[in-house]
Amino acid sequence: MKGVRKSSLLYIIPLIALLTILIFCGNVYAVIQEENGGTEVIWGHIYPPSGGTYHYHTIGYFAWTARxxxxxxxxxxGYIYMGGTEGTTSWYCGGQQWWSEPSLIKYNIKVIKIKDLTTQTEYTDPSVLRCVGFVFGKVWPSGSQESEEIVNLLLDVIQGLFDYFAFPIPFKLSSSYTSVGNGxxxxxxxxxxxxSKFSTNVVFNAGDAGLPDTHTYEVTCRLTWTASFIINVEGGLQGRNPIEGEGIISPESGQAVDIAYAYATMDITFTVPPS
Structure with missing residues (x-):
């Protein structure tokens, strides 16, 4: 069984740099919103596999942000930005060393409602929602050029805090990005x-859905982050996770034995008046 729970804000510190980035796109005439949060990631299993008890471990931290x-x-x-970070840790169970490794963070943006503010009519039909497009998307696998300078200024402080809690800074810097397809x-x-972070431009064309382009619309989107952590252990007979119907796990030395997940979701809105 995997799950998350609220914890302290310490592990959100690496995202301070991301939150300070200014965003300029198009003829924006409203403020840019920002939200962030974090969770302590918990993973549970039965140990030892025969006659053991089901118990939990803190295997890492997951933090996210959106603008x-x-x-x-x-x-x-328009513009939507999502960022995420994973902090990993290690622990002992049954006299053996266990540790987590960061895996992937999945970013998803989905339109769930369009409201015509002129007529107060709401639309949820998929054929109408397709008038909202996400274009020119980019994903930065391990950071971004814009945040490097700010992150470097914070490295000494952050390293001290992470050293205190016995795990390293959970990121490295990179300015490379990959363009992604439209949606x-x-x-x-x-x-x-x-x-990592993901950014995309947003376009809205009322005419594509047969809606009047002289009206003002409010669009609601759901943002979802899914972070995954690889669970590793030194060699020897290990436990099993009955929640997922797994059998007894007998890994070789240092082999990964499971993947834990953490989730975060939030709804955002933006308005689109006529040009």
């Missing part, structure tokens, strides 16, 4: 888990 443009005109660009009403991308 978006709250208003942009039709035929112009209509929904888009999903993947980034490396230590520290």
């Amino acid at each position: 978006w443009v709250t208003s942009f005109k039709q035929r112009e660009f 209509w009403s929904e888009i999903t991308v993947y980034g490396c888990g230590s520290l």
Whole structure:
């Protein structure tokens, strides 16, 4: 069984740099919103496999952030930014060393509702929601050029805090990014888990859905982060996870034995008046 619970804000510190990035796109005339949060990731298993008890371990930390443009005109660009980071740790169970490794973070943006503010009519039909497009998306696997300078200024402070809690800074810096395909009403991308971010421009064309382009609309999108952690252990007979119907796990030395997941979701809105 995998799950998450709320914990302290310490592990959100690596995202301070990401939250300070200024975003400019199109003729934006409203403020940019930002949200962030974090969880302690818990993983449970039976140990030892015969006659053991089901218990939990803290195997890492997951933090996320989002920023978006709250208003942009039709035929112009909006913007949504999502970031995520994974902090890993190690522990002992049954006299053996266990540890976690960051895996992937999945980013998903899905349009769930469009409201015509002029007529107060709401639309959830998929054929209508497809008038919202996510284009020119980019995913930075392990950081970004814009955040490097700020992160470097914080490294000494962050390293001290992470050393105190006996695990290393859970990211490295990189300025490379990968362009991703477009999506209509929904888009999903993947980034490396230590520290990654995803950005996409947003377009809205009322005419594509047969809606009047002289009206003002409110769009609601659901943002979802899914972080995965690889669980490793030194060699020897290990436990089993009955929740997922697994049998007894007998890994070789240092072999991965399971994957734990953490989830976060939030709804955001932005308005689209006529051009």
